[in-house]
Amino acid sequence: MSWRSTLLPVAAAAAVFLVGWKLIVVVGNYPTFILPSPELVAQRFVRAWSDGTMWPHASATLIEICLGFVVGAGLAVGVGYLLARSRLSERLLSPYIVAAQATPVLVLAPLLVLWLGTGLLPRIVICALIVFSPVAVATMVGIRSVDRRLLEMGRSFRATPRQVLTKLELPAALPQILGGMRVGVTLAVIGAIVGEWAGADRGLGVLINLARGSLFDYPLMFATLATIALIALTLYVVVVLVERALVGAWR
Numbered sequence: 001m002s003w004r005s006t007l008l009p010v011a012a013a014a015a016v017f018l019v020g021w022k023l024i025v026v027v028g029n030y031p032t033f034i035l036p037s038p039e040l041v042a043q044r045f046v047r048a049w050s051d052g053t054m055w056p057h058a059s060a061t062l063i064e065i066c067l068g069f070v071v072g073a074g075l076a077v078g079v080g081y082l083l084a085r086s087r088l089s090e091r092l093l094s095p096y097i098v099a100a101q102a103t104p105v106l107v108l109a110p111l112l113v114l115w116l117g118t119g120l121l122p123r124i125v126i127c128a129l130i131v132f133s134p135v136a137v138a139t140m141v142g143i144r145s146v147d148r149r150l151l152e153m154g155r156s157f158r159a160t161p162r163q164v165l166t167k168l169e170l171p172a173a174l175p176q177i178l179g180g181m182r183v184g185v186t187l188a189v190i191g192a193i194v195g196e197w198a199g200a201d202r203g204l205g206v207l208i209n210l211a212r213g214s215l216f217d218y219p220l221m222f223a224t225l226a227t228i229a230l231i232a233l234t235l236y237v238v239v240v241l242v243e244r245a246l247v248g249a250w251r
Helices: 003-028 038-050 054-085 087-102 105-116 120-144 148-156 161-198 204-212 218-250
Strands: none
Touching: 003 038, 038 054, 038 218, 054 087, 054 120, 054 161, 054 204, 054 218, 087 120, 105 120, 105 161, 120 161, 148 161, 161 204, 161 218, 204 218
16 A cells, blocks of 8 residues: 555545634634634644744653553553453453443542642553553453464463463464554543643643633644644554554564
């Protein structure tokens, strides 16, 4: 598949979205504080990055996302493997995983800030918690879907448990695990923003509150939302590229 066949549909969809946005603004005659035009948001986006407004907040949010994703996904892979290989562990841990996934992160965020303070730690924990469940479930499903004939072949060749894990189970389950990470990395972005709303002095979530509150700069608010979307899209693409490289290497 050539880069043109990949990028052209994406560019066409983006053009349709921008044209539709502009039509809504023109036809509805909406004021800037309700819905600014795309060109106004684009101008404010460029200015926010050029004058140094955006970067400190974007870098803080990106650090939270990356650390939270690494911690949450790393723990989730280990727990997911344990759930797949131990029925007792599944019975003991599954209710708590389901409960954690069902509990809104908006409820947990203020409590974590109260318990852990307003520093970086609670926002990392929030990101890790929201990433944990989809990656753990994907790992469990992936490990359980490994062809039993492969495992029997490994035993027949007297493979050690470590060799079975690294040479058979992980390569076979890798697409499912990385599929869960695709979901997890986008959820980590949500976790970082929610954590910043609960208590932070820097971050894109903080900048959104400043733009719509004390600054009354609604184009900046939309430019910040665009930055969040671009970060999520970039991280998703990174996971996809890692998936292609790793799956191709294992195979």
